[in-house]
Amino acid sequence: MSRSASHRFLRPLIYASAAATAGGITLYISYRPRRIPGSDPASVPPPRYTEDGRFFPPRFPQVKSREQQVANLKRSGGARSNLDTAKYLGREILGSTSRGGQGMKDERAKNEEDVEAYDLLVIGGGATGSGIALDAVTRGLKVAMVEREDFASGTSSKSTKLVHGGVRYLEKAVWDLDYNQYKLVKEALRERKYFLDTAPHLSNWLPIMIPVQKWWQVPYFWMGTKCYDLLAGSEGIESSYFLTKTRALAAFPMLRKENLFGALVYYDGAHNDSRMNVSLAMTAAIYGATVVNHVEVIGLEKGADGKLIGARLRDRIQQKNGHKTQEFSVRAKGVINATGPFTDGIRKMDDPKVSEIVAPSSGVHVILPGYYSPSKMGLIDPKTSDGRVIFFLPWQGNTIAGTTDAPTNISQNPIAGEEEINWILAEIRSYLAPDLNVRRGDVLAAWSGIRPLVKDPHSKNTESLVRNHLITMSDSGLLTCAGGKWTTYRQMAEETVDEAIKQYKLAPGPTLEAPRVSGTEMIDDGAALNGTCQTHQVRLIGAHGFSNTLFINLIQHFGLESIVAKHLTESYGDRSWTVAALSAPTEKRYPVRGIKISALYPFIDGEIRYAVRHEYAQTAVDVLSRRTRLAFLNAQAALEALPKVIDLMTEELNWDKKRQDLEWRDTVEFLASMGLAKSKLKVTRKDVESGKAGEYDEHERKLYSRHDRPADMMESDSKLLPGEEPVVRADSPVNM
DSSP states (O other): OHHHHHHHHHHHHHHHHHHHHHHHHHHHHHHOOOOOTTTSOOSSOOOOBOTTSOBOOOOOOOOOOHHHHHHHHHHHTTOOOHHHHHHHHHHHHHHHHHHTHHHHHHHHHHHHHHOOOEEEEEEOOSHHHHHHHHHHHTTTOOEEEEESSOTTOSGGGSSOSEEOOOHHHHHHHHHTTOHHHHHHHHHHHHHHHHHHHHOTTTEEEEEEEEEEOSTTHHHHHHHHHHHHHHHHGGGOOSOOEEEEHHHHHHHOTTBOOTTOOEEEEEEEEEEOHHHHHHHHHHHHHHTTOEEEESEEEEEEEEOTTSOEEEEEEEEHHHHHTTOOOOEEEEEEEEEEEOOGGGHHHHHHHHOTTOOOOEEEEEEEEEEEOGGGSOTTOEEEESSOTTSOOEEEEEETTEEEEEOOOEEOOOOSSOOOOHHHHHHHHHHHHHHBOTTSOOOGGGOOEEEEEEEEEEOOTTOOOGGGSOOOEEEEEOTTOEEEEEEOOGGGHHHHHHHHHHHHHHHHTOOOOOOTTOOOTTSSSSOOTTTTOSSSOOTTSOOOTTOTTOOTTHHHHHHHHHOOOHHHHHHHHHHHGGGHHHHHHTSOBOSSSSSOBOOBSSTTSOOBHHHHHHHHHHSOOOSHHIIIIIISOHHHHOHHHHHHHHHHHHHHHHHHHOOOHHHHHHHHHHHHHHHHTTTOOGGGTTOOHHHHHHTGGGOOOHHHHHHHOSSOSSOOOOGGGOOSOTTOOTTTSTTOGGGO
16 A cells, blocks of 8 residues: 555656656757857957057968969979079079089989979869868878869859758758758758858858748748757757747848748858858968969879879969960879869860769859848748748848759859849749838849759759769879868868878878967967868968957957948958058048948958958959959949959059950959849940949839939928929920
8 A cells, every 4th residue: 555655656756857857958958058159259369559558460470472372383393483493594504614514414303303293283272172272281281272263263152151051951851761961961060060160250150030821830840940950969059949920020020921920940050152262272371282273274194104193284364464374284193173063174184085973053142232131130931932942141231042943054154044033033022021122123233153963863853963072083093072062061171181192192190380370379270280180170261369349459459440340350350450451541530441442331442452462362353252242242333343443453463454454354244144234244444433334224224223213202392393393394404
C-alpha cells in the first residue's frame, strides 16, 4: 500500500521535473547569451591623442604595387622588368670587361638557376580564386593569382548579397530526401559563421521575414525555420520567431494587409560581395601572394611529358594605355582553374575535346529606393507565381530584389531583360500594400549575374541543379574547381588546396614572418599559421580594428559627415583611417573632409585614391562597380559621377586624353549592363557636366523617371485660376 502511494507521489514529481528541465533547456537555447560579430570591442583599439596632444594614426603594412606584382610574374618565367633588365645589363657589361665573354655566360646561367617557379598559379580572381590564393599563401606556398578583368568582375559581384545556408535548399533536401542538398546547407551554415568572424566590417546578421497568408502555414514554416536554427547550432545567432499580423505590419509596414495572417522571422547573413572579394585578394597579397588583375591567360604551357608547367599571360592595361602588349610566361608546379562561368573556356584551352561541366544560369536583380523596405529587415517570398523564390532585402541604403533563375549563354557583362525586370516588379507588387505603386521608373539599377552551376546530365531544369562544387583534375594536370556559391567559397578553397598539395606533391609549412596585418604589434597574425588550413580564423584586411563605434572616432578626428564615416567603417574596417586621410578638405565648416562623388550616396574622393593605391583599381569601372558600389546602386548616378572619377584616376595614374576617352566609352558601355537607359549610351562628358544627361524623352521618362511630371501643386496654394496653364496664359512670357 505504501509502495503504491509512493509511486503515485513520485510519478507526477518526475513528470513535472522532466517538463521543467525540458522547458529550461528550451529557454536557455532560445535566450542564451550569444556573441554578435562586430559587437565586441575592436581587437586593436583606435588610436588616441597623447597627453601632450599628439596623434599617432595606424601604420598598416603596404601591399606591393601592381607594377611590382607584374614584374614578379615575369620573373618566374625568366622575363625581366625594365628595372631588372637595366641592372642585369649593367652587371653583364661589368662582367664582360673583367672576365670577358665567359662572365656573361656565367651570369646568364646563374640567372636561369635563380628563376623559381610558383607552387600554384590560380586563374580567376573571383571569390573562389581569391579564397584559394589566400588559403595557399597562408600555408606557406608560393602563389600567383591572375584575373582577366578585375577582382569580382563576374558572378562574385552580382550575387543576392546574402551569406546563407538556404532555407529553400533545406526544404528541397527534406522533401526530395536529397543528401547533397542537406550537406550543402549544413556546410553553408558553418561557413556563414566563419564569414562574419573574419570580416565583421563587410558582413552582418539580417532578420528575414516570411509572410504567412493561411493559419495552417504557420506550423509548416515554423518547423522549417526551427530546423534551420537546429542545423546552425552554435553557429547561429538568434532563434526564429513568429509575429502576429499587427506585429508583422509594424516591423514591415509596406506589406499587403489583405490575407496576411502573420509572419515567421529567421536570421541569415548579408554582405558587400565585391568588397569582400577585393579584401580577400588584398589580404592574400599582403601575406605574400602575387595577385594581379587585368592580366589575361592566353595559353597554357606544357612540358615534354604533356604536363602543365605554366601559362602564357598578357597585361591588358598596357594595351589600354596605347602601348604594345607583350606576352610573357609564368612557371608553376600546379595550375588551378577557378574561373566560374568561364571554367569550360580554360578547360578547352587545356583539352579542346573536353566535355562541358558548367550549366550557366542567369540571375537578374533590380535595385529600388530604400523606402520600399525597412532598413533592418528583409523579406522572402517562398512561393512566387511560378514556384520560384524571391528575396526583398535592404542593401547599402537601397532595396535589392531578385532573383530569376533561367538557362543562359555566357558573356562578360550580360544585360537584364525587360521581361525579367517586369516579372520581379510584378511579384513585388503582389505582397506590398496596394497603395504603393511600384513603377518601372523606380528601378535604379538592374543587372544579370551568371551562376556557374555544376551540370546534372539528367535534369533540364536549372532550378533543380545542386549548388554544390566539383573539383576535378585533367590528364595534363589542370585542377578545376567549379560550382558552389559565395557562402561556401572558403570550404571550396580549402578542399582545392588540399587536392593541389596532394596532386602536385607540394610542401606547405609554417609562415615564419607573417605581416602585422593589424598595423600593430598587439596581434601576431602568423601565430596560428602552421602549414595547415587556417582561413577560418585569418582575419581580412580591415577586420582587426573594426567595431560598431569606430565611425565616431573618424567623425571626431577627420570631421567626416556621419553617414560617410559609417559607410567607410562598414566598407574598409580599420583601413577607413587611411581612406579618410586620403580625402580632400571640403573648404566648408562641416563636413571638414570628404568630397562626395555623388550627392545621393556617401562615396567620397578618398575612396578613389585608396582604390588605386591600395586595391589595384585600374579602370573607372573598377571603382564605380567593385570598389564603391555606385554602379550597382544607381546607374544614372554612376554616369553623373563618371567625370569626377576619371579626373581623380587621371591624377593618380597619369592618363592621357586617349585613355580618358577610352575610359568614358568603356564605362558607359558597362553601365548599359547595369540598367542605364539606352538613350544615355551616346552621351558625352559635356552632356553630363551640363546636366543634359538627366533629360529623357516621353517614352523613357515613363520607364526611368523617378517622379511624375509636372510637379503637383495644391489648388489652395495656386495663383492660377482653375483650368489655367502657366504656358498658355495671354500674359505668359512665351506668348509675348
